[in-house]
Amino acid sequence: MKLFPKIISVALACYLLASSLVSWWLIREVASGEREELEQEYSTVARMAAAEIEKGYRLSQWPFETLERITQIPGFSLWWIVREDGIVHLADRASSMTTPASLLHPALGRPPEQERSILAPERELGLLLEPLSLGEKRWLFVLGYSTRRITEEVRQTILHSSLFSAVLFLFFASLLYLGLHRQSRPLASLISTVAALREGNLQIRAEVQGEDEVAELARSFNLALDHLQRTMVSRDYLDAILENMKEGLVVVDGEGLIETSNQALTSLLGYRKEELYGRPARELFYRLPPEGLGLWEERGGQAEALLRSRDGRIIPVLLGISALPGGSEEKGKSIWVIVDMRQRKEMEEALRRSEERFRIAAQSSSDLIYDWEIGTGSFHWFGDIDGMLGYRSGELSRTVEGWQRILHPLDRERVLAARRRHLEGKAPFREEYRVVCKDGTCRTWIDAGYVLRDELGFPCRMIGACTDVTESRRAQEEREQLILSLQQALASIKTLRGLIPICSRCKKIRDDQGYWQQVEVYVREHSEADFTHGLCPDCYQNYLSDLRRLKERDKINHLSSPEEERDGP
Incomplete structure (x- = not known):
């Protein structure tokens, strides 16, 4: 089956399916709408x-006029009044009276407790059930209506939708046929061009007609052929490229x-091409890669x-293996690209020895040396x-x-700001800061670093050394604290401070050992002051009074004149 009939068949089948679904949905909606409208009206x-x-029951008068x-x-189809025992008590037809309602409709065997709606499609009948409260009795009023109007509406809808679908189907099929027929001619031309290309004719080109998608496809196909023809090179040219490769x-x-x-490979290994041809490739290895060649050849990749x-x-x-693309003749073939790593290995070994010496020197020193790669962090x-730490x-x-x-949180901003200034070339980097150990204690470092820049002047690395000065700083702080303590001690020597316990009667002072001393003795021992003795005017008068009392008692044989007494102490 050709493409053109396939497209038409699939398109028409899709159209028929879609139109059937639309018709079904339309019929269902029409029937549902009509049924709801009738049910609402008769409810x-x-x-x-x-x-x-x-109301009539309470007045003892049936509302026959309303019925x-x-x-x-x-x-309208019927109305019944059904008793609790399921017998039709009253009806629009005398033949239905005293007849069990279940014989007229199975759903009416027992009166329901609430209003219900029942459809009987086979009889084109709808029943509405309304409970009646007649004193102690619970009867049921049944109203029947014809659903024939719904059937007629559905038939009309089916007829109209079928006619519309048939007309639209014919119109759509005609347009599809004309369009596909017009598009099939450029496709046929493109197919013939592909067949000629398969036979090796690179000069043929597809015919381009119009500006539609098929024309764009033909135009793109012609451009691809032009590119293919330009990129076709001779075997000699390709061999020359391979021979001038630096890699084997x-x-x-x-x-x-x-x-x-x-x-490049023959020069590396010292063989002639004739000696390598037909030789197992595994024999070139001194030691195979750990993963072997089988899995490596399947996945491709590089390894030393x-x-x-x-x-x-x-x-x-450095050996890279990849599968050779191509047809069945190249199936299972692979290309090995071999890069000489001797110079790189020598450089890596020199770098390793240099780093090892640097590491040993750093371990032998009390300082920490760091190397910050700014690009990678x-x-x-x-x-x-x-x-x-x-x-x-x-x-x-x-x-x-x-x-x-x-x-340390209190030093972080200062240190980072100093590092930024150094990276910007504004100032050297030498900072003293604290670092926090794992146990929460702090150590003090002096960090001196220097930035290295690339050929464009941007910072690429920063190398520095951190000297731990925690012990020296601690000793310095202790020395400064000792000096301060000594200064405070010297300042407080021979200076009486604080509360001094003194007897309120004899005025003796209690020293630090608990002994009571005269004021003169205590002050002389605890200060640089000394005493001179004399009498104040009050004491002098008391002194004279004491002398008079002694004279009166004859306890003093000699008393100097008042003039001599005034010259006394």
Whole structure:
């Protein structure tokens, strides 16, 4: 089956399916709408009739006039009043009276407790059930209406939708046929062009007609052919490119034998091309990669390997293996690209020895040396940074964020600002700051660093040394504290301070050992003051009074004149 009939068949089938679904949905909506409208209309009538029946029962008069008007409503079918025992008590037809309601409709065997709606599609009948409260009795009023109007509406809807679908189907099929027929001609031309290309004709081009998608496809196809023709090169030109490659290249067939190699590989290993042709490629290895070649060839990739040259030298190389693209003839073949790693290995070994010497020197020194790679954020420490700060080996993060986290919070902003100024070339970097150990204690470092810049002048690395001055700073602080204490002690020597216990009667003072001393003795021992003795005017008068009393008692034989007494002490 050709493409054109397939497209038409699929399109028409999709159209028929869609139109059927639309018709089904339309019929269902019409039927549902008509049914709801009829049910709503007759539900109102049933409720009104039930109310009239209950009212008439209380007045001992059945509302036959109301029930007669109900029979005149278009679409009316029947009305019954059903007793609690399921027997029709009254009906619009005498033949229905005293008949069990279940015989007329199975759902009416027992009166329901609430209003219900029942459809009987086979009889084109709808029943509305309205409960009646007649004193102690619980009867039921049943109103029947014809659903034939719904059926007629559905039939009309089906007829109209079918006619519309048929007309639309014919119109759509005609347009589809004309459009596809017009589009199939450029496609046929494009198919013939592809067939010619498959036979090797690169000169043929597809015919381009118009500006539609098929024309754009033909135009793109022609551009691809132009590009393919321009990129086709001769085998000699390709061989010249391979021979001038600096990397060694080997093509290995599905059995692991060497098919071809270039000049770089023969120069590296010391073989001639004729000696390598047909030789198992595994024989070139001094030691195979750990994962082997089988899995490597399937996945492709690069790994380091060791090759053996013709004269027995071991040559480290970087080997990359990839599958050779192509048809069945190239299936299982692979391309090996071999890069000489001797110079790189020598440089890596020199770098390793240099780093080892640097690490040993750093471990022998009490200072910590760091190397911050600004681009990656790596922070390499040389020295036991973990042990100095109380961490397990390797626990401290080797990143610039890890270094920032150990900075004391009160010093962090100052140190980071100084580092920014140094990176901007505004000031050298030499800062004293505190770092927080794992146990929460602090140590004091002096950090001196220097930034290295790339060829454009941007900072790329920063190298520095951190000297732990915690003990010297602690000793300096203790020395300063001792000096301050001595100064305070000297200032307080021979100076009486605080509360001095003194007897309120004899005026003696209690010293630090608990002994009571005369004021003169205590002051002389605790200060640099001395005493001269004399009498105040009050004491002098008391002294004279005492002398007079002694004279009167004859206890003093000689008393100097008042003039001599005034010259006394």
